[in-house]
Every structure is written in structure tokens, then in C-alpha cells.
Amino acid sequence: MFTEINERLVEIRGDLRKKEKYELQLADYYKEAELLDERLSELRIQFKAEKVDVEKLEGFSLTNLFATLSGSKHDKLSKEKQDLLAAQHKLEEAAKSKMEIEEAIQKLKQKLFHLKNTEYEYQQLLLQKETLIKASSLSYANDVFELSEKEGNLKAYIAELEEAKIAGERVKHSLKQAITSLENAENWGALDMFGGGTISGFVKHQHIDQAEKDLHEAQTRMRQFQKELLDVKEAVQVEVNISEMLKFADFFFDGFITDYMVQGKITESLKQTREHYEKVNQILIKLSNQIDQKESELKNIQLEKNEMIISL
Structure with missing residues (x-):
């Protein structure tokens, strides 16, 4: 029992x-x-x-x-x-x-x-x-129960940190795909501006379409990431600006008017996407450090509890 x-x-x-x-x-x-x-x-x-x-x-x-x-x-x-x-x-x-x-x-x-x-x-x-x-009649019974509570709290918290990390890795993956699509669009766009012809324009817009899909997926995953960070961000010491993270791609979704503006939007979107990739990466590093720290605390509590049970 x-x-x-x-x-x-x-x-x-x-x-x-x-x-x-x-x-x-x-x-x-x-x-x-x-x-x-x-x-x-x-x-x-x-x-x-x-x-x-x-x-x-x-x-x-x-x-x-x-x-x-x-x-x-x-x-x-x-x-x-x-x-x-x-x-x-x-x-x-x-x-x-x-x-x-x-x-x-x-x-x-x-x-x-x-x-x-x-x-x-x-x-x-x-x-x-x-x-x-x-x-x-066991003198340490209450202490063992209290250690079990601490163990439960830590296990649950580590699980939340790991869920946040998984969500962040998904964001990172989507942003990486968006960066690749935008880089391809930028390269083909530069060729198109210098008289690359119909083919370069067609390929450029293919990459733009793909970049849009990648950016929407990144926004969706950022929303999920932000929700996972809600109850752990204070301990991880991260400030997540949800408005910035969810709206950064709106500039890219505004539509295109001329080839010059297309190229400018691609370049600016690429810059912003790279910046957000780095921000997400920094949060993931902090999450990993926090997981390591909490797992070390959990190991010590489990060791203390087991030693107490053996001595009962």
C-alpha cells in the first residue's frame, strides 16, 4: 500500500x-x-x-x-x-x-x-x-511521501520542458525549410531581374509559393511553441513576444506589385526568418540546459528517497 x-x-x-x-x-x-x-x-x-x-x-x-x-x-x-x-x-x-x-x-x-x-x-x-x-510506526514515512511529491513535480516539469523543446524543434525545422525556399527564390529572382526570361520568373514564383507554405507552417508551429512555453518560460528565463513571432511573416503575405518589390520582400523576409531561427535556437539551448538541471535534481531526490526506504 x-x-x-x-x-x-x-x-x-x-x-x-x-x-x-x-x-x-x-x-x-x-x-x-x-x-x-x-x-x-x-x-x-x-x-x-x-x-x-x-x-x-x-x-x-x-x-x-x-x-x-x-x-x-x-x-x-x-x-x-x-x-x-x-x-x-x-x-x-x-x-x-x-x-x-x-x-x-x-x-x-x-x-x-x-x-x-x-x-x-x-x-x-x-x-x-x-x-x-x-x-x-515508521518514523520516516512522511519524509518519503514528501520526497515522492517532489519527485512527481519534477517529473511533470521535465515532461513539460521536453514537450516545449519538441515544439521548438518543429518550429526550427519549418523556419529552416522557409530559409531554403527564400534563398532559392532570392537567387532565381536576381537572375529574373537581369533578364533571365520566362523560366527564371516561373521558378522564382514556385519558390515563393513554397516559402509561403513554409512560413505559414512556421507560424502555426510557433503558436504551439508559445503555448508550451507559457508555464515554463519564467524558469527558463525567456521572453517570448508572441505578436512578433506570429506576425513576422505578414510582411511576406502582403502580396507583390513589381519585380523590384518582389525581390525586396524576399530579401527582407529572408532576413527576418533567419533572425527568428536564431531566436528559437537560443530558446532551445536554454530549454536543454534547464532539462539537464532538473534531471540532476530528480536523480538526487530519487537517490535520497531510495536510501530512506532501504533504511526503514
């Missing part, structure tokens, strides 16, 4: 920490979803306005007539259509992010449902523990 309660205490402390973490993550997701709803409303208004501008130039109107007579209709229509596509693109990206957040919220709710009785079970274990200690 003594050993069983000890083992279950270790497990239940892990479940309690998970429950706390999931509740923290859920609250943060709700906050993020609320901000994203506001952004979606703004983007829908912007999209409708851009659509009206295109329709004005395409239809018969006084503005259309003046633009045609001045010879600027084609340029204006081309610019308005590009603005419309850019607005549509940003709207689609935001809608995709909202859907991902809603899916994450549902998954967290399911996880919390499975842990709904955890606190009750923990209180029952504490009562059993108290009863056993009072009935026991």
Missing part, C-alpha cells in the same frame, strides 16, 4: 500539472481567437473596399471614363486587382489561422475532460497518505 500510494502520487502530480498547463493554454487561445476575430473583421472590410475599387474601374462610370481618357485605366486596374488579391490572401491566411486555433481549443477541451477528476483523486490520495502515516 505504501509503495502504491507513492507511485500514484508521482503520477497524479503529473496529471495536475498537465491540467494547469492545459487551462493556461486554453485561456491564451481564447484571447488569441478574440484578437484574430477583430483582425478578420478589419480584413473583410478591407477586402470589400478593394473589390469595390476594382468594380468601379471595370464598370462604366465617370471615374472609369476619366481613367480611360487619360490612358491610366490599365495601370490603375492592374494595381487595384493586385491590392484585391493581396487583401484576399491576407483574409485567407487569417481565416486559416482562426480554424487552426479553434481546432486546438477543441483538442484542449478534450484533454481537460479526461482530467476532470484529477483534483478529487489527488485529495483522496492525500487522505490515504495521512491515514497511513498516522497508522505507521
